[in-house]
Amino acid sequence: MINLLDHLAAALGPGGVIIAPEDIAPFGTDWRGLVSNMPRAVLRPRDTAGVAAALRLCAAAGVPVVPQGGNTSMVAGAVPSRDGAELVLSLSRMNAVRAIDAAGLTMEVEAGVTLRAAQDAARDAGALLPLSIGSEGSAQIGGVISTNAGGNNTLRFGNARDLVLGLEVVLADGTIWNGLRRLRKDNTGYALRQLFAGAEGTLGIVTAAVLRLARAPRQRQTCFCAIPSVEAALDLFARFRDEDEAALYAFEYISGAAMAVNQSYMPDFRLPLETASPHYVLLELATTRRRDPLRETMEAVLADALQAGVITDAAIAESEAQRAAFWAIREHLSESQRRAGASVKNDVSVPVAAVPSLLARAAAMLGARHPGARMVAFGHIGDGNIHLNALQPEDGDAAAFAARGEDLMEDVNAIVMELGGSFSAEHGIGQIKTHAFGQLRSAAEREIMRRIRAALDPAATLNPGKLF
Ligand code: MLT
Ligand code: ZN
Numbered sequence: 001m002i003n004l005l006d007h008l009a010a011a012l013g014p015g016g017v018i019i020a021p022e023d024i025a026p027f028g029t030d031w032r033g034l035v036s037n038m039p040r041a042v043l044r045p046r047d048t049a050g051v052a053a054a055l056r057l058c059a060a061a062g063v064p065v066v067p068q069g070g071n072t073s074m075v076a077g078a079v080p081s082r083d084g085a086e087l088v089l090s091l092s093r094m095n096a097v098r099a100i101d102a103a104g105l106t107m108e109v110e111a112g113v114t115l116r117a118a119q120d121a122a123r124d125a126g127a128l129l130p131l132s133i134g135s136e137g138s139a140q141i142g143g144v145i146s147t148n149a150g151g152n153n154t155l156r157f158g159n160a161r162d163l164v165l166g167l168e169v170v171l172a173d174g175t176i177w178n179g180l181r182r183l184r185k186d187n188t189g190y191a192l193r194q195l196f197a198g199a200e201g202t203l204g205i206v207t208a209a210v211l212r213l214a215r216a217p218r219q220r221q222t223c224f225c226a227i228p229s230v231e232a233a234l235d236l237f238a239r240f241r242d243e244d245e246a247a248l249y250a251f252e253y254i255s256g257a258a259m260a261v262n263q264s265y266m267p268d269f270r271l272p273l274e275t276a277s278p279h280y281v282l283l284e285l286a287t288t289r290r291r292d293p294l295r296e297t298m299e300a301v302l303a304d305a306l307q308a309g310v311i312t313d314a315a316i317a318e319s320e321a322q323r324a325a326f327w328a329i330r331e332h333l334s335e336s337q338r339r340a341g342a343s344v345k346n347d348v349s350v351p352v353a354a355v356p357s358l359l360a361r362a363a364a365m366l367g368a369r370h371p372g373a374r375m376v377a378f379g380h381i382g383d384g385n386i387h388l389n390a391l392q393p394e395d396g397d398a399a400a401f402a403a404r405g406e407d408l409m410e411d412v413n414a415i416v417m418e419l420g421g422s423f424s425a426e427h428g429i430g431q432i433k434t435h436a437f438g439q440l441r442s443a444a445e446r447e448i449m450r451r452i453r454a455a456l457d458p459a460a461t462l463n464p465g466k467l468f
Pocket of ligand 1: 074134151330331333334345347379387389
């Protein structure tokens with residue numbers, strides 16, 4: 001390893017290899033603090049050639065490499081799976097926005113650009129990068145693509161995968177694939193860019209991407225609603241979709257229990273409504289049309305819904321600051337929950353119509369089989385993707401609760417599978433969901449993936465211990 005590190009330092013130049021224990025420590029622990037495995041060293045290439053040189057050297061030495069962007073994975077997908085034996089390859093120094101084509105609505109960015117920096121660059125060019133997730137200030141484009149991130153605008157624009165037009169990837173043996181094409185149509189064999197998107201860094205390391213942009217909206221209307229039931233949330237969703245599906249950019253659900261956790265742990269928390277409710281929806285309409293009566297649409301649908309008892313109260317954001325305050329409540333849920341103690345995160349999806357049944361059955365199951373566990377549900381209800389998280393009992397023992405995590409997850413997943421859903425809707429598999437992946441995906445499906453992985457990474461040096 002010493003010899004390898006010398007070669008890597010020579011290939012990557014000044015600052016390219018970090019070995020001091022205090023400097024590498026943050027790269028070994030995941031955002032949720034579930035896994036702590038120190039890397040042997042951290043590699044910080046400045047360019048694609050550096051990534052290729054590093055992977056070539058590591059492959060020859062048989063040393064595993066863990067690609068890491070913002071390290072915001074919810075499933076420990078970007079930290080080592082063993083202590084002291086793997087190298088982390090950080091993409092942070094590859095952070096250039098290479099080009100923006102505002103007329104063609106594309107942007108080319110390096111893997112280490114944060115999602116927020118990419119959004120800002122698109123906005124400054126008069127366009128919209130239509131991907132929004134809670135961790136966008138830290139999450140980097142390479143990780144966003146490698147995990148096929150979803151988030152709040154999937155409903156309207158799809159997941160990260162749907163925004164990828166072209167990719168640049170370095171394979172385990174150092175081969176560079178430059179597929180940075182910016183074409184809407186390109187039917188030339190296997191869609192390799194789709195293979196690497198969502199592969200969690202197991203097939204190659206994404207070093208740059210061409211992303212599809214959208215036109216910047218000229219109007220937005222954002223509303224916080226109190227809802228009497230989950231069924232009512234879906235009723236409201238149907239009403240807005242029927243009225244103007246293209247304008248429905250986001251439709252997010254927050255349970256009363258999730259809001260209560262926020263209330264306890266979010267600094268400066270302020271509920272935007274007069275009174276607390278058992279359920280809430282945060283929704284956003286937007287349009288690129290100058291003369292669209294968007295506000296009238298919002299008010300008319302809300303008025304009908306109020307009369308029908310589908311909502312009990314609503315507040316429309318009257319300023320950009322108020323809109324930001326509404327979204328801050330939604331985006332702070334994960335952080336509040338992290339502060340509240342040990343959690344089991346079930347990032348699940350079911351067909352949209354099955355969401356009420358999912359939540360009712362999960363609540364009953366938790367009460368019966370995991371007494372004291374608090375169900376903290378929220379998420380992208382318009383996609384059928386609910387973060388059906390379970391929080392440790394109040395005043396309970398965090399370690400004891402975490403120890404029962406796998407059982408709890410299995411119980412939730414059993415319900416999810418019966419409803420025709422998925423046990424990981426947007427967070428991926430990483431190290432935390434490998435057991436569920438082995439149990440709930442068919443042998444044939446896993447074998448296809450195993451063969452693809454073995455073909456591209458025969459020495460198994462790329463992100464080992466992740467997926468399977
Ligand atoms: C979110 O949508 O805020 C995250 O994906 C969910 C989570 O922290 O469970
Ligand atoms: Zn989410």
